[in-house]
Amino acid sequence: MGKSTSSLVFIYRHHCKCGIFKNLDHALSLFDKMLHMHPLPSIVDFNHMFGSIARMKHYPVVITLIRDMGSFGITPDVYTLNILINCFCLLNRVDYGFSVLATILKLGYQPTQSTLNTFLKGLCLKGNISGAVRLVEEMENKGYQPNMITVGTIVNGLCKIGETSAAIRLLRTVEKGNFELDVVLYSTIIDSLCKDKLVTEALNLLSEMMSKGIQPNVVTYNCLIQGLCNFGRWREATTFLNEMTQRKIIPNAYTFNILVDTLCKEGMLTEAKEVFTEMVQRGIEPDSVTYNSLIDGYCLQNKMGDAINAFNMMVERGCLPSEFSYNILINGYCKSKKIDKAMHLFHEMSNKGMIPDVVTYNTLIGGFCRVERPQATLELFHNMQAFGQHPNSQTYAILLDGLLKNKQITEAMTLFQEMEDKRLSHNALIYYTILIDGFCNTKKLTTARELFYSLPTKGLHPGVPTYNIMIKGLCQEGLMDEACKLLEKMDGNGCSPDDRTYNKIIQGLLQHNETSKATKYLQIMVNKGFSVDATTASMLVDMLSSNQVDKNIQEFFHVSFPPNR
Numbered sequence: 001m002g003k004s005t006s007s008l009v010f011i012y013r014h015h016c017k018c019g020i021f022k023n024l025d026h027a028l029s030l031f032d033k034m035l036h037m038h039p040l041p042s043i044v045d046f047n048h049m050f051g052s053i054a055r056m057k058h059y060p061v062v063i064t065l066i067r068d069m070g071s072f073g074i075t076p077d078v079y080t081l082n083i084l085i086n087c088f089c090l091l092n093r094v095d096y097g098f099s100v101l102a103t104i105l106k107l108g109y110q111p112t113q114s115t116l117n118t119f120l121k122g123l124c125l126k127g128n129i130s131g132a133v134r135l136v137e138e139m140e141n142k143g144y145q146p147n148m149i150t151v152g153t154i155v156n157g158l159c160k161i162g163e164t165s166a167a168i169r170l171l172r173t174v175e176k177g178n179f180e181l182d183v184v185l186y187s188t189i190i191d192s193l194c195k196d197k198l199v200t201e202a203l204n205l206l207s208e209m210m211s212k213g214i215q216p217n218v219v220t221y222n223c224l225i226q227g228l229c230n231f232g233r234w235r236e237a238t239t240f241l242n243e244m245t246q247r248k249i250i251p252n253a254y255t256f257n258i259l260v261d262t263l264c265k266e267g268m269l270t271e272a273k274e275v276f277t278e279m280v281q282r283g284i285e286p287d288s289v290t291y292n293s294l295i296d297g298y299c300l301q302n303k304m305g306d307a308i309n310a311f312n313m314m315v316e317r318g319c320l321p322s323e324f325s326y327n328i329l330i331n332g333y334c335k336s337k338k339i340d341k342a343m344h345l346f347h348e349m350s351n352k353g354m355i356p357d358v359v360t361y362n363t364l365i366g367g368f369c370r371v372e373r374p375q376a377t378l379e380l381f382h383n384m385q386a387f388g389q390h391p392n393s394q395t396y397a398i399l400l401d402g403l404l405k406n407k408q409i410t411e412a413m414t415l416f417q418e419m420e421d422k423r424l425s426h427n428a429l430i431y432y433t434i435l436i437d438g439f440c441n442t443k444k445l446t447t448a449r450e451l452f453y454s455l456p457t458k459g460l461h462p463g464v465p466t467y468n469i470m471i472k473g474l475c476q477e478g479l480m481d482e483a484c485k486l487l488e489k490m491d492g493n494g495c496s497p498d499d500r501t502y503n504k505i506i507q508g509l510l511q512h513n514e515t516s517k518a519t520k521y522l523q524i525m526v527n528k529g530f531s532v533d534a535t536t537a538s539m540l541v542d543m544l545s546s547n548q549v550d551k552n553i554q555e556f557f558h559v560s561f562p563p564n565r
Contacts, residue, residue, distance in 0.1 A: 024061065027053050031065060035072055043077050050083045059087040078109040082118060089122025097122055117149045124157025129166075132157060152185055159192035167192060181212070187220040194227025202227055215247070222255050229262035237262070238275075251282070257289045264297025269306075272297055288314070292325055299332025304341075307332055323354050330360060334367030342367055358384075362395050369402025377402055378411065393427040397434060404438025412438065428458070433466045440473030448473055464490075468500050475508030483508060484517065499530035506532070510539050 031049055034041050046069060054062050066076060066084050076084070081104050088097040097119060104111055116139050123132040132154055136146055151174050158167040167189050175181065186209040193202035202224060206216060221244050228237040237259060244251050256279040263272035276294065279286060291314035298307035307329060314321055326349050333342035342364060349356055361384045368377040381399055384391065391399075396419050403412040412435075419431060432451060439448035452470045455462050462470075467490045474483035487505055490497055502525035509518035522532070532540070 024053070024056065024058055027056070028061075035069070040072070040074060043074065043080060046074065047077070047079050047083065050080065054083060054087055054090075057090075059091050062087045075107075078104060078112060078115070081109070082112065082115050085115060085122075086118045089118055089125065092122075092126060094119065094122040094126060094128075113144060113147060113149075116144060117147075117153055120150060120153045120157075124153055124160070127157075127161050129154070129157050129161060129163065148179055148182065148185070151179060152188070155185055156188050159188055162192075162196070164189065164192040164196050164198075181214065183209070183214050183217050183220060186214060187217070187223060190220060191223035191227075194223050194230070197231070199224075199227040199231055199233070216249070218244070218249055218252055218255065221249065221251070222258065225255060226258050229258055232266070234259070234262050234266065234268075251284070253279075253284055253287055253290070256284060257287070257293065260290055261293040264293050264300070267297075267301060269297050269301060269303075286314075286317070286319070288319055288322060288325065291319060291321075292328060295325065295332075296328045299328060299335070302332070302336050304329075304332055304336060304338070323349065323357055323360070326354065327357075327359050327363060330367075331363045334363055334370065337367075337371050339364075339367045339371050339373070356389070358389055358392050358395060361389055361391075362398055365395065366398045366402065369398065369406060372406055374403055374406040374408045374411065393430070397427070397430055400431060401434045401438070404434065404442070407442060409438075409442065409444075429455070429460045429462070429466065432458075432460065433462075433469060436466065436473070437469045440469060440476065445473055445477050445479075461493075462495070464495055464498050464501065467495060467497070468504060471501060472504050475504055475511075478508075478512055480508055480512055480514060480517070499525065499533070502528075502530055503533045503536045506536050507539060510536075510543065515543075 027049070034045065034049065050062050050066060053065070063084060066080060069076070081100050085097040085100045088094065088100065101111060101115070101119075104115065116135065119135060120132045123129070123135065136150060136154065139146065139150075151170065155167045155170055158164070158170065171181070171185065171189060174185075186205060190202045190205055190209075193199070193205065206220065206224065209220075210216065221240050225237045225240050228234065228240075241251060241255070241259065244255075256275060259275045260272050260279075263269070263275060272294065276286065276290065279290070291310060294310040295307045295314075298304070298310060311321065311325065311329060314325070326345055330342045330345050333339070333345070346356060346360065346364060349360070361380065365377055365380055365384075368374070368380060377399065381391070381395070384395075396415070400412055400415055400419075403409075403415065416431065416435065432455060436448045436451050439445070439451065448470065452462065452466070455466075467486065471483050471486055474480075474486065483505060487497055487501060490501070502521055506518050506521050506525070509515070509521065525532070
């Protein structure tokens, strides 16, 4: 090999080993040059190349390159074929991977432990855990001893399909063997327990893990912090942040983002800002997730000035806002009925080359409905389609509801006809429920009733929300007997009334001085574990104070809601 060729091979080898590629084209150019070298680089050099491209997640490209390599007379080794199997598995084509295994045997190679572990990963990715377990048994029969990668792959697969109990059983089995358990294995199961809403069990497993001398890492803590925050246990989550510091485990951006997002959603903006400040002081640069959480938190509290300040800070610190960032702000302005400011942001998005998505349009359509500008709503709906953005089921639901609430009955029915023409049948019950509600609210009870009772003929079975709307409409018109019969029918159809159903019936009965029936439904409701809502309670208190209720309801009220509560 000439000196210059040797130097090139050295450079190419360094690129492949370190994965130093500007992009895929750069890697492909290097591969082409390697193929035309004389003599050819070794198969080891090509394997480094394939491994680097696979790490870039261009799996089909790797498959093609290995095939092309064969046409140049280069014979793959077992490591090449392992890479090929891995690419097929990651493309969810384990069947093709097994055909490569046949090639390995045909070439006289022996599958390595890595080969079989790759198949395990592929089977687990497909959710074929039973197949993975059978493969482990076959491995043992042929003299392959499962290692920690084998165990970790199976545990990860079990956790991903929600079989956390089976993963724990495997952990207990492994404990009895010669395996040395590690933090990755425990963290995988802790994460799965948290996702299964078994946070206490996850904390117990953390204690067990630490009692065995296995120290948690940042991933372990992040799983637990997320699990605790999901259940509103943010105080416990913040103590873990301090514990991480004591154990010299450096929290990352994800750690802080969990806490900032949770505190913002809890309305604890001062505490969220304190965590944000601590994040910056620790030298961890907030990312778009951090800023979006802060912006959303301010919007939820209708503090739009603070939300804009957080947005501007995000830009000043070099973190480019995304369509999602704009959508949060637009939603905040729409909810506070500042539709002009929302539209200003909408135009700003377009000026910056961002394409508003269906969420943006849905938010603005809802905003225009909220400020009673139905014509602007329809104009935006048509513009949305003109710019190539297809409405989804939520778009139609928001628009239909908005038109009805703005008493645009003709336009609503035209839209509904358009929806029927487009055969949007998968959400038909939602649309009919919106229509029934709209007709009830506009005093068109006869039309609402006809629609409601026609649902079974259309193959639709009303659920609790639809029944509740119809019962509410009947109560508003004083048709209490029909409302009560509908409640009984609802229960008989296997559609159990909820607390809203009972509260609405009770309110209607009290308004029409049918206190005996109201008492009956109050008793049923309480027996089912439901509570009176604020409106029902207020009506009962008002009637008691004016002595307008009979003895039965007075007795019921004092037994169910004693004064010392």
